[in-house]
Amino acid sequence: MVSRAAFLSAPPSKAAVVASGTDFPDALAASSLAGHLNAPILLTDPKSLSNETANELNRLDANAIFVIGGNKAVSHNVENEIRATHPSATITRLAGSTRFDTAHSIYNELATLGAKPQTAIISTGFNFADALSISPYSYMQSAPFFLSSQSGLDEASLNTLRNFQTAIIVGGEQAVPTSVEQQLKSIGVSTVRIQGTTRYETSLEIGKFTLNNLSLDPSSVVYATGANFPDALSGSALAGINKTVLLLAQNDSSPTISASSMLPNVESVYVLGGQNAIGPATFNAISSSFGLSDREYVPQPTPNPQPEPDKPQPNPNNPVYGTHKAGQFCKKADLNKTDHDTRNGKLIVCKVANGDKQPRWHYV
Known part of the structure; x- marks a missing residue:
């Protein structure tokens, strides 16, 4: 449904990115590639091609399909199903032995396709929240992700990062250690760290940074739960296509609810996921914040x-x-x-x- 909202018809590139819906690193890292291709990110069951994704690939008439991750992430069975239903399509698997290597393979593919981003994004490889919020920036700027562990960036990533002028570090020191800033400084890459006390405050700060850094004045905004990742994985393309931000919300007290003050011209709000993801009270708080008329029913006890x-x-x-x-x-x-x-x-x-x-x- 997110893909259909973002792409009413097939994108000119006829491209699509397919990644696992049961884990987050590969789909997040692929947001830069999807952005360069102006393509959706579609999620699938790792073992067999999900019917919804198969139908969407057909609707988009995709003829350049990128499968992200190794066999454990997206099985060869899924790839074979795609090949069987799209025999004339070019199907490319981008994978590495680890999530860090897969992110690096995605960057290499970007370079092969002629992308020349000057900014890289550094996030932890072990949590999703901060990377979800920055993924629309990655989509709009084709800015690749490089994943960090608690011991810092690996040697291969550092060697590649020498080609960049700037790196955006998302999250606090518990997510990306200060040693990463020192590593990047040693190779001449300037850094900016975006963080907040919670993932929701960080999401708000990333939203402010994205709007200011890219001089955006969007007419729409995207909200997703910060407690889980699948809805927002596809949402990076929806936010990227609409040149807006993706904000995480937990409840009607989340700091991102008041983001209308930094988004004065928003006329449409996309809320991703059902009521188990974003509850009615949170939905209504978002709606009220932006002065919109739609409300969801909040169940009330009626003995x-x-x-x-x-x-x-x-x-x-x-x-x-x-x-x-x-x-x-x-x-x-x-x-x-x-x-x-x-x-x-x-x-x-x-x-x-x-x-x-x-x-x-x-x-x-």
């Missing part, structure tokens, strides 16, 4: 509800479900018509509310 005799009411034993969801677009022909939300049975109506440009289903 012994008294049903209205002339109106069917949902209840746990006999819910009333319809065919639409609150927030979805609706047809002008359906204006003022009512239905029941497919997820919770609450009554919804098709209308144009304040902040809408076209009719949507809204909770009554």
Whole structure:
């Protein structure tokens, strides 16, 4: 769904990046490659090609497909399935013996494709949060990731980094040790570290840096949970295509909720994942912060509800479900018509509310 939102039609490159949806380093490191190709990042089950990804590759008419990671990340079976369904496509696997080597292989492919980034991104290879937030920057600038361990950067990465002018270090010293700054200084690479007390504060600081450094004034913004990685992995392409930032949120008190002050012209907010990822209260806090009209239903305890005799009411034993969801677009022909939300049975109506440009289903 993220790919469809980012690419209404096939990108000119007809390219796609496929990575594992069960681990984060490969897909994160691939954001620079996807950005250079103007392509989506699609996630798959490691053992067999996920149906949704297979369908999206077909919709995009992909003829240049990059498989990221070794056999444990994306099995040969997945690669063979892609080859079978796209016999005329060029399929390239980028992999190394470790996640650090895979990130380096992605950079080498970037160089082969003619990309000449001047800025590199340094993040830990063992946690995802900070790298998720900087991934749209990587996408927009084709800025490659180099992964650090607690002992610093490996020799191969350092040798390659001699080609760069600047390195952005994301996260605090617990994530990327100070020795990395010393390593980079020794080879003449200037550094800037972006960090906060929590991953959510770091996400906000990375957002500010991205907006200021790239002189962006976006009309949209992307939110994802900071507690897990899959939704945001694909979200780097959506944010990158829209030249905006990806912000992590935990709850309605997360510091990123107030990001509307640094994004004054946002008209559309993308929230990635279902209510288990971003709950209704957080969704509504984001919506309110940006002055948007859409709200999600927050379940409230209603002991012994008294049903209205002339109106069917949902209840746990006999819910009333319809065919639409609150927030979805609706047809002008359906204006003022009512239905029941497919997820919770609450009554919804098709209308144009304040902040809408076209009719949507809204909770009554």
